[in-house]
Amino acid sequence: MISMAPFMRLLTEREIDLEQLSQVTQIPLNRLLSFRHGTVLNQEELDVICRVLNCQPCDVVEFRKEKTSGHWEWISD
Numbered sequence: 001m002i003s004m005a006p007f008m009r010l011l012t013e014r015e016i017d018l019e020q021l022s023q024v025t026q027i028p029l030n031r032l033l034s035f036r037h038g039t040v041l042n043q044e045e046l047d048v049i050c051r052v053l054n055c056q057p058c059d060v061v062e063f064r065k066e067k068t069s070g071h072w073e074w075i076s077d
Helices: 005-013 018-025 029-036 043-053
Strands: none
Touching: 005 029, 018 029, 018 043
């Protein structure tokens, strides 16, 4: 599973909202909203977010194993 919770915590810590991040990164706001709800970002988008927020990809997403099935699955918190 991939949790977006680190992404939202990071934005809170940096005191930036999705609209501001969209303006700085030029990633459409609806794309960032989709990411927050579990849609996968492409490598270029993740790179831009990490450069703007001065962080690593592991600061944006967290990988977890699904407890019931034992398989890797996408989730959003």
